[in-house]
Amino acid sequence: MSELKRIGIIGGGQLGKMMILDGKRYGYYIVTLDPTKDCPSHAISDEHIIAAFDDVDAIRELANKVDVITYEFEHIHVEILKELEKEGHAIYPTPESLAIIQNKFSQKKTLLENGVPVPDFHQVKEISDIHRIGKSFGYPMMLKSCTGGYDGKGNFLIKNAEEVQTAYEQLGSGKRPLMIERFVNFDKEISVLACRGIDGDLAVYPVGENKHINSILDETAVPANLSDKATKKAMAMATEVMNIFHGVGMFCVELFVTKDEKLYVNEVAPRPHNSGHYTIEACLTSQFENHIRAIAGLPLGDVTLRTPVVMKNLLGEATGTSKVLGLSKACQVSKSKVHLYGKKEVKLHRKMGHITAIGSTVEEARAAAELAFSKIKIIKEE
Template identity: 40%
Template structure:
């Protein structure tokens, strides 16, 4: 493969290519435009959240090799907000332009077994897991790991989709029935009785400089992130270990850009990696208001070879997702004005035209003097939008 290492930083005026045009790309686009960069987005949708703010939108499916090559040719660097593009297509694009993070990193991050194998190789703990490709392998894996366990599709899962919990051996058949329609490549994981879920977003530049955002504490509902609180309310040693794990993974995988690492803290205070995402992450949205640099600007700096920004938390913050089922995200925006009465509340809406249940429509970030107070206010603000008044 041709070596296109960036010797000098890509300065404002350069064109950044973005694979994916959702809300992560939108917030990246806002930062890129603010800093004077040009942005081309590849996404199959019309008027997508990111396309509303980019210079050019190549409207094509991610499987369209010619469209991907057009993005590569027209960009000075390519980055992504969606990590599931075909790796061989990405490698073909890599003949024309640097892609950050690299196709090698994406190949790992696209597959739950590979990412856990990589974690273990780097000395990072994970739940017990087995690769599963048939009902017989599922039964054998369950006998080894024990119940409760979670069967997940190895690829393409997000927001808890493509997962089935197996509470005891008798449920294995039903779980297989349900998920085997979605592919032939699975992972069975022991269900971790975690004390808390946390995440760390680590930025790494081509020169090897790394910078972690403070640890986020995450609460999920039905497999979807609901609330993030920063800083996570954990002892310092646990926060330190979470950041060490994220840095070890970013360095070990050779990430250039961002690596978001979701982790469980168990009852003994041990950190187990759950999954990685080589891009901005929902649990880092508060960085926009709360940190010295947002995760999106940090991604831009990392992929353009600029010095990384200061990820320090300037004020405790809480972020709550606004979903399609929350009344205020629909027509009329009921409850939005009342939510904004709560001091320190900022509103982000992603410009999605249709509010569907389970769809992320926007988020609120609330800053306060303590993490507890930020979390309380964020819940109150969310209740007003969810209830629509």
């Protein structure tokens, strides 16, 4: 990998953009594949192939232009990636791990078979399965699409038997594969970022504590408010997940923590993650830099936390052409940084940017993040 010069990224959103910013510091030539002409990555990509994520010919074109391929989200055409890997193209994380992870049922099944604690789950083939499992699990319980879901899309919390029909219809009436999970009465949601290099070197980031609103990440605070025992257990579970999936590059392991500090893996993402944005300001090496280092065959960077930190997402407040209000005022808040993704179209609850703030304590960092957050809005242009 020492001769690597060109990196291909499938996906031109904010995660791809932040990968590119670190890739360019190392002098790499970046080719992006994304169907949106003015996607966040467009302005800083050396080349942009404008094509659908399931366009086999376009993905092959990307492969022929670069030395290694990576991706910024899971919902892509994995079979062509498997073909390309067999032909000798380098792809990280591997298509084999992506194929398992992009289906939530196979992901959970693999974790369970390898002894990783997960919420109880069952496959759903018809609506009668939901009623039957409801008698066993009790309500509430979570109905999930096995593929394609994100930010709460593809999930339905079924509170009682009367909601089964609605939930089943809203998630496609069986046209997509479905699964049911026992509801975990969690006390906290946490995530652990881990990165492995091609040589097997592993770096595990500090544990982040996450707060969601309407199933969309609102805030990540680091370090998480956990006991030393639970913190070590979470980091050990992330290492275990990396070993199970033979991970290369960044992975994020999201977990539930109960009041008695039992831990259950909720989901695994084979890529940099929203809950890892804090690493840009607060760690010696960000998740994006380490992802680039990993897939390029470079040694991984130190992931030591330099300071307590809080990250807050900036979500769209309307639908239309995007307009930012209050950037100057937000930038006046000491110890905070504003990141805007450059999305031309704003949508209600769409991730448009984030704010990171540091402090001597998490509480101090949160106060700065919330102050900066209160100054800025992303609305539609009138």
